[in-house]
Amino acid sequence: MILEIKNVTMKFGGVTAIDNLSFGVKSGEIFGLIGPNGAGKTTIFNIITGNYKQTEGEVYFLHESISGLKPNVIVRKGIARTFQNIRLFKSMTVLENVLIGFHNQANYTFFESILRLPRYFSNEKRLKAAAMDILERFGIAKFADYNATALSYGNQRKVEIARALATEPKLLLLDEPAAGMNPIETEDLSNIIRNIKNEYGLTVLLIEHDMKFVNNMCDKVLVLDYGEEIFEGKPADAILDKNVIAAYLGDFTNA
């Protein structure tokens, strides 16, 4: 188990967004987190990445509790994320966006950058090559010098994933990676995710509404409704499950 969520409860005032949830993600898996809007999927992401502090329960990453750690510390431990609504750095180029992901791999101090010592040059050169390499994999290297916001929606998504990948994660959290994409772009994206997963030995935890995408990507899914787990298992079984159908379409048995 690379990631374990144990009895996590999250309350916002009187609202219980996550209710005593437990699940585990195996190393090397693509794990899907699905459920209707407001089910608490993104809240789980925010708890794992340290943006929220859960009311109760523990989160373990590589058998070590990461509850209460700051988001930037958790990133360094090996958990990277993308956002539901694309949040690129708007004033920067595509390359610079990816270079931000390499922030902690740049080994030079503030004074070394002011004085332009050799370590600055060697590090910048190495990281620029590494960033270009990632962009190459996503097929967007030709846009490296473009302003990030000048790209199409699909390509902006790719930049965001590339940026997350630059932090050298072991676990990648993707929040609705296929949202707003057309079927061809979605197909392209799922190939890329599968490729990088194999190449970098990643574990992927993703939130998605596109069931076709989930079906052909995920090894396992967890269905949430009102902060509670209603199904855990293979995606193909999920769509047949009585509770899942009830959560999405309503309960017809009493109608």
Add this chain to the structure above:
Amino acid sequence: MLIEKKHFLQIFFLIATIWFIWYAQNHLDPYTVSILNNIAIFAILALSYNLINGIAGQFSLEPNGFVAIGAYVTALFLIPGSDKLDMFALEDPAPIVMAMHTSFLPALIMSGIVATAIAFILSVPVFRVRGDYLAIVTLGFGFIIRIYAINNPKYTNGAMGLNDIPSVANLYWCGFIAVITFIVMINIIYSKFGRAMKAVRDDEDAATAMGVNTFWMKTYAFMTSAFFEGIGGGLMASLLTTISPDQFTFLLTFQLLIIIVLGGLGSMSGAILGTILVMGGSEWLRFLDQNMNIFGYNTGAHPGLRMVVFSILLIVMMLFARRGLFGNKELTDIFKRTKK
């Protein structure tokens, strides 16, 4: 190492600036030199102010406080002990004030270090939380410094201020320190620290999600700003030879804010251009205050007309360049062909 093509422009600007500083100090009349001195000092202040406000995107109103600190520290280090005894009329100078005496460069560096240390003390509580607290805290800080200076005659000679500060600063000092400030700022911007500062400005959550320690990035920006503002204050003290608490009011900050907004928040070359336009422009418009003959009609003297026209010009400029003259681009970026 082979010099790349893009470096030519930078080296050209550097040599041209150094040559101009040398030429101006030796050949131009004292009035022009004094304006250039002013421009150089304000360029130092605008560049450093732009780092925290434009690059790191933290709205701050600190310059007057740090400039005051820098001015007082340098002044106290420069004035010889015997002069201090004569000057401090309200109360005898404190022993530490008497012990302070160095030459100009160490005094300037001390000014910078003291300002940086105070910046660090301020940033610890302020940057732990998000939002515009920095503006409130730094605004209050400026007032505190002024009130401290007025009410502690043992250290500052109170409201009478300090006079007869040895006049060491000239255009070489101001100009070269401005050049150094510019280079330091550019080197910061084009490093992982500058990128991270911009990331904090664009989207703080996303920056944190990339592993950027936003607290330290903001603190680095704030401390660097404070350092150069302290030095700028020191230069100002030695140039004016007299300082008093009322010189460093909020208006100084306000003037710098105009400069960096005009030049473009986040653009260092914009800050320089903004300084030249605002400082030079307000001098150049002085003819408006005097008698004018327009087609034989004598308008009479209108003191203050200069500032009215100047304000209108600023408004017009901001209407046509909403994001400042350079936006957040540098001069070299504009020369590059921009892809969109």
